[in-house]
Amino acid sequence: MNHSQHTLKTHKSYHVWYRRLMFPRFFCCAVAAILLVAQTPQPVPERLAARALGDTPIFDDLKELCDGVGGRPTGSPAAQKAVEWAAAKFRAMGLAPSVEPFRIPKLWLPISAEAAAIAPAQFPIRLAAAPFSASTPGAIEAPLVDAGEGTAADFSALGSRARGAIALVHSGEMKTFDDLFAEYLRNGSLAAAAEKAGAAALFLESTRPRGLLYRHPIGLDGSIVPVPTAIVGREHAERLARLAAKGDVRVRVNLRNKTGGEYESQNVVAEIRGREKPGEIVLIGAHLDSWDLGTGAEDNGVNVALVLDLARAFKQLGIAPRRTVRFAPFTGEEQGMWGSRRYVERHRAELDNFAAAMTFDTGSGRLLGFYLNGREDLRAPVNDALRPVSSFAAGDHLIDAIDGTDNFDFLLSGVPNLVGIQDPIPYLPDYHAESDTFDRVNQREEKITGAIAAALLWGFADSPQRLPRQTRAQVEKLLSDTKLDEQMKAFGQWDDWKSGRRGIFQ
């Protein structure tokens, strides 16, 4: 994903511009609109967009979720609180949400992480446990070895020195989505090489400078990697590496994680029934769960707040489109998109009747367009739906197919699906990090995204036509055309698709 062609303005300059220019302009528009409404009713997408841009409780909701509930890894008490919070929000709007339980195969939650250099110098080491890695057997003391990039060749070059040692693996700085994907893609071989070499623990250098820590899952298929693994503050990792180049380094580390077998989580889903074709469905979703070091504002509380505010808009304005619209805060996303996967399984019998599923999961950066997820036939209906908000210029759609958020099981099931494409700022630097907090959110852009999402949702829910569901053969071709098959193999998802455990069956 390369967004470098798009220019960015600072949050502050947007904010000032918004306050000075947009409010008076909205006010004039609002007055003009009221005068106009006396004769002609405003079309629904314009009404929804105007409401989204106006004064709504979207950021009050986000503050409650981020500051009041906080970081909420699936399986934690905070995640449970978030589920109850979302359900209560829907009820307060006058909707009757269904809280849909589902199972996730493996529990992983952090408890504590401590480390210190013992020799040749003593200093505390900043680190955070990597999700889906094992605990250390209490506090361990071991020599630290520099394992370079952590490839199989790097580990075999260390020979027997790696056995029982803490292996430090270097990382480049993460600046783009490509860098982030590369960080994920090396996980499998990294974990396997460290295990084979008999490392006592794995220290991964943080990809973000200035001590910033974040959760980086070392396992992606739900199983627990046996080598205890942590992200280590970038400057501490570099210091350890310099010391190790000179002589022996000893480190003490204690990583305590809670692991367990299958457990339950819930999705929260509310709907506005269609006035003409209630059996046909358009879904808008965002994941309610987050990692815990920060408070999950950009990833992805802000888009949960957007989904809730959109539901509130439909209810308050008393509008019902031709089809049923569903508003879906999913959980289990960070553990491997379990909420949306289980939603698709649970609603299998309805999938022929899904007109579209749309998700947002890259924070509050400027919305540039939509990933069409391999379906060129989505371009025209998306553009039709966006016409009432064309002044916001969110028309840079990409045919790319996305595997990494809650659209994925809809894609595998042949349901037309869309993912918002957004500027990587402010999302990327704070990804899964301590710094993903409410104050990072670009409120002006999020309001505009809300207006665009409203028009898109309405367009798909009210259009006389809809796109058909794809067959298994069509999805198979899509996976190969978009090279998603290669990513699925790297992420350990391919066997489930091939065997029919995941996705459309015929």
Ligand SMILES: [Zn+2]
């Ligand atoms: Zn996310």
